[in-house]
Amino acid sequence: MTTQIRCLISAGPTREWIDPVRFISNPSSGKMGYALAEEAVSRGFEVYLVSGPVSLQPPTGAEVIKVESAQEMQEAMFRLFDQASLVIMAAAVSDHRPSHCSRQKIKKSDFPNSLELVPNNDVVASLVGGRRPGQTIVGFAAETENLLEHARQKLEAKDLDWIAANDVSSDEHGFQSDFNDVTLLSKSEETIPLGRKSKSEIAKKILDYVWP
Ligand code: CTP
Helix, strand or coil: CCCCCEEEEEECECCEEEECCEEECCCCCCHHHHHHHHHHHHCCCEEEEEECCCCCCCCCCCEEEECCCHHHHHHHHHHHHCCCCEEEECCECCCEEECCCCCCCCCHHHCCCCCCEEECCCHHHHHHHCCCCCCEEEEEEEECCCHHHHHHHHHHHCCCCEEEEEECCCCCCCCCCCEEEEEEEECCCCEEEEEEEEHHHHHHHHHHHHCC
16 A cells, blocks of 8 residues: 655745734745646545635645734744655745734824834745754745745755746736746755746656656
């Protein structure tokens, strides 16, 4: 009997609430993470998809864990991390949250001109700290300039096995689009341009390399 590979994928944005009607977030659609989850299911992996708020239909066969904030995403990822052989952090996690979330709507006359923010933990970097042998950990780098240089710095700083570098400055691919233009970088210094393709095709290519 072959054991099923357990794959843990994060997708989508996080929301960091200011009050009950306002939050800090980003335009991530979740499409890349969902495409990866769908592809992983089709390869027979046992898939756990930790998803920020998105308007996508979850892939049939994946176990979906819905979260909102970076802190909730971190909790879910930590809970599932140990059992996963392959971890792909495709979510666009908010780096900061308001230092305080008001229970009541802040009236515009009382709304401050500046918000005090506190940093969120770096989820993938914290996960890597507790990795066990045999786990493969893949991150994404969303960049608007110096794509490969910034991506390689992140790969090294976060001690990842792979990073998928994508340029999010263009409407032609990136956050909201069905297409992506990705270069895959490995710990062992490979640089593999995957080209501009649909997110489903990019997902296939990424899995071909990171879990051959
Ligand atoms: N990430 C994370 N936790 C965070 C921020 C990012 O786990 N608080 C992960 C993302 O899911 C991605 C990788 O780290 O896999 C890189 O995220 P990115 O937003 O490109 O970069 P940052 O680390 O946030 O750095 P910067 O904002 O300076 O580009």
